[in-house]
Amino acid sequence: MVSNSLLDQLLTDIERPGRYLGGEIHARGKSFEEADVRFALAFPDVYEVGMSHLGIQLLYHGLNDMEGVLADRVYTPWPDFEQRLRETRTSLFAIESRRPLKDFDFLGFSLQYELSYTNVLTMLDLAGIPLHSRDRDASSPFVIAGGPCAYNPEPVAAFFDLIILGEGEEVLAELTQAYRDWKASRGTRREFLQGVRHIKGVYVPSFFSPHYDASGRLEGVDPLYGDYTHVKKRVLSDLDAQSPLPERPLVPLVEIVHDRLGLEIARGCTRGCRFCQAGFVYRPVRERRPDVLVQKARRAVMETGFEEVSLLSLSTGDYCQLGWLLHTVMRDMERRRVALSFPSMRVGTLSQELMECIRRVRKTGFTVAPEAGSGRLRSVINKNIEEEDLYQTVRDAYGLGWKGIKLYFMMGLPTETLEDLEEIVRLSLRVWQLGKPYRAAVHVAVSTFVPKPMTPFQWTGQIGREEMDRRLEFLKERLKRPGIRMKWHSPDLSVMEAALARGDRRLAKVVESAWRKGARFDAWDEHFQRRAWDEAFAECGLSADVEAQRHYGASDPLPWDHLSAGVLKSYLWAEWQKALNGTRTGDCRWESCSGCGACDGIHVAPRLHDAPPPPVDSMAPPPRGAGEGLFTYTLHYAKKGRARFFGQLETNRIMERAVRRSGLPVAFTQGYHPHAKISFREALPVGMESEAEEADIQLEEAVAEPEIAKRLNKVLPEGFHVLGVRRAQDGARKPSAIRVTYRLSGLTEELVEAMITRSAACGDRVVRKKTKRGCLEARCSDVLLALRRLEATSVAMELAEGPTARFRPQNVLEALVPERVLACKACRLCKVSVAPLEE
Structure with a gap:
């Protein structure tokens, strides 16, 4: 351990x-x-x-x-x-x-x-x-x-x-x-x-x-x-019974990629987009009950303090009772200033009413995924959206205040031509033109098609690397416009993904060899090492490009033929042939069964027909208006132990979510991105402990100071502790200079003696601190107010801090004992107290 x-x-x-x-x-x-x-x-x-x-x-x-x-x-x-x-x-x-x-x-x-x-x-x-x-x-x-x-x-x-x-x-x-x-x-x-x-x-x-x-x-x-x-594969028939959503989900203490409460509302998708592996391997569709989702969302928000709830599924807009669910959940979330987002809404399912509901608390990102530019190619991939529906969705978004639209496309799809690429440009420019009156920006994201197992496109290969570069240059040149930003997925990463996605067991030696050559975090552009992978493939007598571009015939064995996601191979082959003919396949949830084999039509009910009764309304009071009176309190708190390894932005997030979990009637900022009204003092460096941190919090109601501390300490993570709370005084003058006392422990006796001795005559020494603008310097005697021994291996250091000149104990130690800098870095630092500096 x-x-x-x-x-x-x-x-x-x-x-x-x-x-x-x-x-x-x-x-x-x-x-x-x-x-x-x-x-x-x-x-x-x-x-x-x-x-x-x-x-x-x-x-x-x-x-x-x-x-x-x-x-x-x-x-x-x-x-x-x-x-x-x-x-x-x-x-x-x-x-x-x-x-x-x-x-x-x-x-x-x-x-x-x-x-x-x-x-x-x-x-x-x-x-x-x-x-x-x-x-x-x-x-x-x-x-x-x-x-x-x-x-x-x-x-x-x-x-x-x-x-x-x-x-x-x-x-x-x-x-x-x-x-x-x-x-x-x-x-x-x-x-x-x-x-x-x-x-x-x-x-x-x-x-x-x-x-x-x-x-x-x-x-x-x-x-x-x-x-x-x-x-x-194994399939669950009843998600609520067999995979219940946790009422007390994990809440990270550092910012993560999707830093929000994820609420899975359904699994599976039968839209049948032929490039989409998830759409085939996660079949059949199973929905969670809306009344259960409302209860889970309400409890989880209270228990976590998240600022955003995301309704998750492969196609959120297809959830049968989305309108009821959205309005019910939104009623709860709006009162708590919690935003609602939909990562996977499809054009045609996103009505203006739903968009209006989303924006009521916070406008989250708005992404539209046409996938292909032309209607012909959308028929090939079975992406059944109409262009006018897309434009109307964009108009609605602009009209409701969204200032940025993200369009997602794939290039290199089977049967793609130069005309299809031209259609990507035309469609993107049209969205850009629609946003001009609103001064909106358009972000165009382009990735290269990667054929995946257990999809209708598993038999086809990927376009070559040079062709990827050529098509990307074509798009980049034509989408050079002010207000349009294009991003693309690296062709090198796309080739490697395709090679590994459809490879067989021979590639195990390649993966191991690339790893031994230093390959790590290959999905990250800045870490991908093409040279390591090329050498690894060559050593094994293989080629990533050959593997990625490999085509299979109807009778060719596939490396994954002994495994099944439940969808019949014959069905996938028929879909591949329909793709080549540009023939559409309907969604079996709304049209006739397509015979994919993923369900028997008996044990799984993909649609919920009966609307549940309205849930009991939340007791959360409506938020106050900006003009109503607020009550300001100053929190005096400690940050010790492993909590010292959290940075200031992480500390801010930890404290705000603790306030939300505590149930205190915190006030929120106005606008589209409301935050709890908490302001923090000077940022504490990562690695430093403190018994003297302060933050101001504004509440909509007066609460007794001991009660505030009690509620917060009940929900704060290990290492954070509110030591005291006081009512802030209106118009109180903040001191222009302060005396900050630090405790330095974990030193050697010899080092303590050297520090004490040299501090007595430190006037001529210069304390330096690197800043973004260069180097800040001061006389040691102007910064170091006192240095005294506490124990054989610890000292107390008092420093003067002004509004512009703030030095840390490390800066002083570098001036006092420059030859022992490494030894000083190993010491434990704790801010003990802050007091006005008498002039």
């Missing part, structure tokens, strides 16, 4: 140390020793990305709700922290228990995108777990995986003991019981895998063996067991 002192050492001078602290609001923190089955849920990307993923949260809470089961989490360390772990020979650990990953029974990876594969190897290697499943023994956890990439995991199959296809909530419960039975029987690892292969949705890669022809082309994948020839 990583001790507090080791954690301090690991996090010093690390970028965003809050990523590795854990301690999120509502983290379960179950006893490691008392659990008999332990899961480490691993997301192979940085914390901010992994914590944004709702699926991990559902599994995390579901597992921890089981008796005797513990679920912890781990994310890929950023390169600086990876280096720190290697330098200190510290095993990668889970963030709550701080236990090494090799101490867990299961290490489960969420494979959301192919360009995270090298991060999986980084995490296994840092954990001291053999990369290949064949090399693991009784001392290793079972390494498992799930997620969209599980539908063709062949390029990384060698690294996993088992893979879960489909929804894992019930599979993990059955795995847990199987593990307990196996442990009691004292069986071998292979015997455990032999047992769990009978669980529906479990794929054991070592029980299948691919074979190739003389040229290296795949001929098929042979099963080792006659009763285990095909693996079909």
